[in-house]
Amino acid sequence: MDHPNKKTTGDTQTGRQTETTTTLAEIYAANRRLLQIAARLEESQLRDMLSLYKHPFQLIWINFLAGLSRGVGLTVGTALFLAFSAYFLGQFISLPLIGEYIAKLLDIVDAYRSGSLAP
Numbered sequence: 001m002d003h004p005n006k007k008t009t010g011d012t013q014t015g016r017q018t019e020t021t022t023t024l025a026e027i028y029a030a031n032r033r034l035l036q037i038a039a040r041l042e043e044s045q046l047r048d049m050l051s052l053y054k055h056p057f058q059l060i061w062i063n064f065l066a067g068l069s070r071g072v073g074l075t076v077g078t079a080l081f082l083a084f085s086a087y088f089l090g091q092f093i094s095l096p097l098i099g100e101y102i103a104k105l106l107d108i109v110d111a112y113r114s115g116s117l118a119p
Helices: 009-044 046-054 056-090 096-114
Strands: none
Touching: 009 046, 046 056, 056 096
16 A cells, blocks of 8 residues: 555656646747847847937937938028929919919019028
């Protein structure tokens, strides 16, 4: 007759399997959490921020170039928009009602350019 507190070989294997399964589940959960942390760090671009923090002149240079390119782009874009608008409005001069207003507007612009209208 076996002792009631004595575990058999089958019970030992089942206990080990349960322990192994629990350990694997913990490892899987930890791995999943580490992957989430790695993805968030990659999204936040922490490495780039630390690099710019260590080299402040690089940050100043990047911001200077960004501002310069925005200024040039805005100037060129505005010039193209105004040129297109002037050309487009010039096509409407032949219309009776709108043409009169546009002709007056162009006369005012020409008078301002020639200097006869002082600001």
